Amino acid sequence: GQNIDQPTEMTATEGAIVQINCTYQTSGFNGLFWYQQHAGEAPTFLSYNVLDGLEEKGRFSSFLSRSKGYSYLLLKELQMKDSASYLCAVPSGAGSYQLTFGKGTKLSVIP
Amino acid sequence: EPEVTQTPSHQVTQMGQEVILRCVPISNHLYFYWYRQILGQKVEFLVSFYNNEISEKSEIFDDQFSVERPDGSNFTLKIRSTKLEDSAMYFCASSEEDNYGYTFGSGTRLTVV
Numbered sequence: 001g002q003n004i005d006q007p008t009e010m011t012a013t014e015g016a017i018v019q020i021n022c023t024y025q026t027s028g029f030n031g032l033f034w035y036q037q038h039a040g041e042a043p044t045f046l047s048y049n050v051l052d053g054l055e056e057k058g059r060f061s062s063f064l065s066r067s068k069g070y071s072y073l074l075l076k077e078l079q080m081k082d083s084a085s086y087l088c089a090v091p092s093g094a095g096s097y098q099l100t101f102g103k104g105t106k107l108s109v110i111p
Numbered sequence: 112e113p114e115v116t117q118t119p120s121h122q123v124t125q126m127g128q129e130v131i132l133r134c135v136p137i138s139n140h141l142y143f144y145w146y147r148q149i150l151g152q153k154v155e156f157l158v159s160f161y162n163n164e165i166s167e168k169s170e171i172f173d174d175q176f177s178v179e180r181p182d183g184s185n186f187t188l189k190i191r192s193t194k195l196e197d198s199a200m201y202f203c204a205s206s207e208e209d210n211y212g213y214t215f216g217s218g219t220r221l222t223v224v
Binding site for chain 1 (some may be wrong): 159184202
């Protein structure tokens with residue numbers, strides 16, 4: 001099965017950089033997703049990593065190390081609107097379309 | 112930008128009653144999903160649907176649950192006899208192909224009293 005661990009909460013200052021970590025155990029690796037979820041809203045797709053390394057997309061970057069079962073989401077130049085939960089998710093297996101989500105990291109951006 | 116539409120946004124129902132949650136996936140998407148999120152907990156997979164049949168379902172998706180695509184646009188989740196523990200936000204999602212580029216709907220908050 002799949003197991004995902006993320007910190008429950010983080011606080012960071014507007015304009016700063018924050019790194020949200022995710023460790024996972026899967027029976028077969030088929031990529032790792034990051035989603036953003038504002039309170040009471042739907043998850044929205046941020047990134048998908050299937051190969052090792054860093055992928056940058058504007059202010060957000062995502063890193064993956066398959067050998068370590070580790071990923072992080074890096075948010076730069078934090079804005080107040082970045083206050084949200086960030087969900088790490090992995091597919092449940094080869095040929096499976098379902099995602100297993102972590103509990104999410106609630107990020108609070110303060111002035 | 113195309114979006115997945117869910118109705119109603121909030122539904123309150125009495126325990127034991129049947130509810131139908133409705134979703135209109137993005138028009139050219141072929142894969143449909145239901146997830147739920149109990150307040151304060153993680154997003155959980157319920158069921159995936161392709162080519163008019165269930166592809167996968169989780170342990171949560173027991174005999175009380177069913178899905179249907181009654182016409183070319185709607186995708187519904189029915190809970191036959193609701194329980195208090197069914198109170199959650201229910202998200203519909205769709206994807207164009209057998210990849211994981213889901214688009215989630217804005218959700219239906221179901222409250223069972």
